[in-house]
Amino acid sequence: MDNIWFNIGLLLEYPIVNLKIIIDGVMIGALFALAAYGLALVWGVMNVKNLAQGDFVIAGGYVSWTLAQMGVYPLLGVPLAFVIMWGLGWVIYKTVITRVIERDLFTSLLATFGLAIMMAQIMNLIFGSDTQSVDMHWPTWRLGELGIIELPAAKVVGVVMAAILAIGVVLFMKKSRMGQAIRATAQDSRAARVLGIDTEKVYAFTFALNAAICGAAGAIIVMIWVIQPFYGITYSVRAFVIVTAAGLGNLPGVIAAGLGIGAAEQYGAHIFGIGYQQAIAVVLLLVVLFYRLMRQRRLRQVLQ
Amino acid sequence: MSAIIEVSHVSKSFGGVKANEDISLTVEKGSITGLIGPNGSGKTTLFNSIVGYHPIDSGSIRFEGREISKLLVPEIARLGLLRTFQQTRIYGKMNCVENMLISIPHRKMTLLEAFRRNTPEERERAEHLLHFVGLYEKRWLQAGSLSFGQQKLLEFAMALMNEPTVLLLDEPTAGINPTLINGLIDRLKHANREFGITLFIIEHNMRVIMNMADRIYCLAHGRLLAEGTPEEIQNDQRVIDAYLGAH
Amino acid sequence: MSMRKLALYGALLLLTVAAPFLFPAYQTQLATLWLMIIVALTWDMTGGQMGYNSLGNIFFYGTGMYVGAVITITLYFPLAEYTDASRSETFTFTPEMYFTGMVLGTLGAGLFCALSAYAIGPLFFGLRGPYFAIGTLGLAIAAGEIVSNIDILGGGQGISMPVYGGDFEVFKKIIYYVFAAMGVVLIVFLSWFYQTRFGKAINAIRDDEEKAEAMGIHTLRYKLVTWAISAFFVGMAGSISAFQLIHFEPLETAYQTINLGIFMVVCVLLGGKGTLWGPVIGAILFHVFKEVTWNYLLGWQWVALGALIVVIVVFFQDGLMGWLRHRKPEWFGIRVESREARASA
Known part of the structure; x- marks a missing residue:
């Protein structure tokens, strides 16, 4: 308990610490937002709640890490992870997801949970359970008094790449024919089918795109943080927190919630200690769920 | 009044x-x-x-x-204060008698009373009401297999079973x-x-x-x-x- | 009850009692089989019979372990000294202390879990469908992470239970019979419970909760009590597991989300949701399959488990009982209106 008060006191006494925490949180939150956007996409378009979301992220990270081990320049790992995870997403769609789309929601949830277990265990067998990262050997800028705010170039580049990816996806959804078809299917899949849209193709494309986005996010994460085969579930939980808080089809909301959750997690880790970081992500999920529950109760409705 | x-x-x-x-x-x-x-x-x-x-x-x-x-x-x-639905809602996978037995007035029951089986009186009342709406012959059929009109009658019987005000x-x-x-x-x-x-x-x-x-x-x-x-x-x-x- | 049925149940009971003597080499596996049956049956109470698919019932298992351990220890020794990682003194339990601790600890664990289910239920049962599943999964994960940060509970190292001083063979038999008794009581209880008005009401909640609410059924009350009963048994099973395993730690043993936490769902799906015997049969099938194949999979067993979940969910979701019900509806007393009668109505 004393620790906690001491840490809170630190925040009040040295406001600059807050700035450091927020900057850290926003940088990692941007990547959470990417994974969450993919989840919202799949959820909105085909009503599949993908519990393997975080494992796609981690898998993307390992793709990039493996390429870096083979001598590929790490930044190239991001587009390559995008492409390779696209392929994996497409395969998973064709083998599993297509069979659970029309079924009840628990089916897709459990099927993707099974997938999550499989992916985590396969990665564990291939890469071992040690944490891994790719060192970019780039400088770290220091700002503020005593250089308390660390700004590694890798993180800045990572956030910029996340932003580029997000903008690219948004433009694609707005401008391209496929993007329009995806949005039409999300609104009303039956009507879309009547209008001649091949919804099966749209679903496959959406799921593959989601896996690709997650993969690229993972490739960025491996440059600025660490990955481990079993870290996936926490990324899934974070994605669920963000989507539950922001709602579907609300990109600004997803980004805001992503950054907010990133910052909240950093604050939690600062106050309660780094050991609680995973727990904080989950507790945030519960908090968001119950907040929405209370709001629904006022509308005489339930959350479903 | x-x-x-x-x-x-x-x-x-x-x-x-x-x-x-x-x-x-x-x-x-x-x-x-x-x-x-x-x-x-x-x-x-x-x-x-x-x-x-x-x-x-x-x-x-x-x-x-x-x-x-x-x-x-x-x-x-x-x-x-009870309502029936414009699109009828009955328990399609259960038979008519089971539908009726679910509809007993739970609001008049304590938790302990819920831990009992349905009494013979309740079964009798269920069959009586099914007879009243004309579904007695079909009482053992799966409710979901009845026609729309019959489902509507079943829903009405269920509402009566509930003894609403x-x-x-x-x-x-x-x-x-x-x-x-x-x-x-x-x-x-x-x-x-x-x-x-x-x-x-x-x-x-x-x-x-x-x-x-x-x-x-x-x-x-x-x-x-x-x-x-x-x-x-x-x-x-x-x-x-x-x-x-x-x- | 017909004579044939009575004879069948009698034979099953006899087999249960005689099993550790018939297969002395497999006593531990048999005890674990009963554990699987218990968690599968209790999962089915909410998942199969009430339509609330929890992914976090393992929360009660882990909590049962900790509560059982804490009660047993604090009855005789200060907890902080017992769980102190750097302690040098040893704590000895006489058989009398050991069994008093086991009985009180296990009952306490069951009660604590039932009460906590009742307390947190109003929050969780406001969540429907996938939100409930994700919310409960979150609960189990968070509990594991939080407990592993609490030093007085042994932190990430977990707790070493007192050791039974007597013969190890006797110890294995004790554990087996406690699990078996719990399982038999649970089966008898459920076979009665599902026949009551209460049982019918939770079926109504599963099939159409909105209609059940509109009929004035106390949906929340029934959901809470069902979850609490389920948690009671899981909590007790958790406590006995703590005694069986002797040492446990928070993430891999107590709140083992992807291990036992998902096994129970797989067992139920395999046997058939929403039936009394489905979860039992599913647990037996799954446990035997797992024990037989596990060692031959050379480290790939967890991948195989994930694949098994996917295959069951995608291709065999109604389970054995569901398949039977589909093939032989008359065995389940299902009768439908013929097409001709419908057309004339």
């Missing part, structure tokens, strides 16, 4: 659409009260407001003198074979008279409602247009205009 449901100055809008605007009406205890109006006049919205499916924007709804406009669906149902019926004759409608009218009247259940009915079929109701309210464009006895309503020029769309 005294008022059992008092709706006063209730308004409800969805987005910009005013579904109900400043509606006031009362349902007398023990009566059969009708609610009519052209499609989209806000009848089902009013029903949903009464039974708690959505919040109302303003006004008050009282049941037996108690404000219920802030309560949730199960809380209102436990007061003895007031029953809100949303278009009880819609989708029912016309030759069976007279029988249904008799059963509704019987339920009202013999079981003492107050009925509040949305109905499109004029002949049915004029035949049954003690008092009728007519909605149009979300507002209360007219009220009165069946004769008064039948001769009300505004009602006739509303139905013919002469506005």
Whole structure:
């Protein structure tokens, strides 16, 4: 308990610490937002709640890490992870997801949970359970008094790449024919089918795109943080927190919630200690769920 | 007679659409009260407001003198105010008797009493009511395999099994074979008279409602247009205009 | 009950009692089989019979472990000293202390879990469908992470239970019979419970909760009590597991989300949701399959488990009982209106 008060006191006494925490949180939150956007996409378009979301992220990270081990320049790992995870997403769609789309929601949830277990265990067998990262050997800028705010170039580049990816996806959804078809299917899949849209193709494309986005996010994460085969579930939980808080089809909301959750997690880790970081992500999920529950109760409705 | 449901100055809008605007009406205890109006006049919205499916924007709804406009669906149902659905809702995978046994009045039961099996009296009552609505021969059939009209009758029997004080019926004759409608009218009247259940009915079929109701309210464009006895309503020029769309 | 049925149940009971003597080499596996049956049956109470698919019932298992351990220890020793990682003194339990601790600890664990289910239920049962599943999964994960940060509960190292001083063979038999008794009591209880008005009401909640609410059924009350009963048994099973395993730690043993936490769902799906015997049969099938194949999979067993979940969910979701019900509806007393009768109605 004393620790906690001491840490809170630190925040009040040295406001600059807050700035450091927020900057850290926003940088990692941007990547959470990417994974969450993919989840919202799949959820909105085909009503599949993908519990393997975080494992796609981690898998993307390992793709990039493996390429870096083979001598590929790490930044190239991001587009390559995008492409390779696209392929994996497409395969998973064709083998599993297509069979659970029309079924009840628990089916897709459990099927993707099974997938999550499989992916985590396969990665564990291939890469071992040690944490891994790719060192970019780039400088770290220091700002503020005593250089308390660390700004590694890798993180800045990572956030910029996340932003580029997000903008690219948004433009694609707005401008391209496929993007329009995806949005039409999300609104009303039956009507879309009547209008001649091949919804099966749209679903496959959406799921593959989601896996690709997650993969690229993972490739960025491996440059600025660490990955481990079993870290996936926490990324899934974070994605669920963000989507539950922001709602579907609300990109600004997803980004805001992503950054907010990133910052909240950093604050939690600062106050309660780094050991609680995973727990904080989950507790945030519960908090968001119950907040929405209370709001629904006022509308005489339930959350479903 | 005294008022059992008092709706006063209730308004409800969805987005910009005013579904109900400043509606006031009362349902007398023990009566059969009708609610009519052209499609989209806000009848089902009013029903949903009464039974708690959505919040109302303003006004008050009282049941037996108690404000219920802030309560949730199960809380209102436990007061003895029950509704049937326009699209019938029955337990399709269970047979008719099981459907009836689920419908015993749980609100009158303590938790301990729930830990008992259904009594022979309850089974007898279930079969009696199935006989009353004409489904006795089909009592062991899976309810989901019955025709739409029969499912509707089953839902009605389930509502009676529940021994409500007031029953809100949303278009009880819609989708029912016309030759069976007279029988249904008799059963509704019987339920009202013999079981003492107050009925509040949305109905499109004029002949049915004029035949049954003690008092009728007519909605149009979300507002209360007219009220009165069946004769008064039948001769009300505004009602006739509303139905013919002469506005 | 017919004579044939009675004879069948009698034979099953006899087999249960005689099993550790018939297969002395497999006593531990048999005890674990009963554990699987218990968690599968309790999962089915909410998942199969009430339609609330929890992914976090393992929360009660882990909590049962900790509560059982804490009660047993604090009855005789200060907890902080017992769980101190750097302690040098040893704590000895006489058989009398050991069994008093086991009985009180296990009952306490069951009660604690039942009460906590009742307390947190109003929050979780407001969540429907996938939100409930994700919310409960979150609960289990968070509990594991939080407990592993609490030093007095042994932190990430977990707790070493007192050791039974007597013969190890006797110890294995004790554990087996406690689990078996718990399982038999649970089966008898459920076979009665599902026949009551209460049982019918939770079926109504599963099939159409909105309708059940509109009929004035106390949906929340029934949901809470069902979850609490389920948690009671899981909590007790958790406590006995703590005694069986002797040492446990928070993430891999107590709140083992992807291990036992998902096994129970797989067992139920395999046997058939929403039936009394489905979860039992599913647990037996799954456990035997797992024990037989596990060692031959050379480290790939967890991948195989994930694949098994996917295959069951995608291709065999109604389970054995569901398949039977589909093939032989008359065995389950299902009768439907014929097409001709419908057409004339």
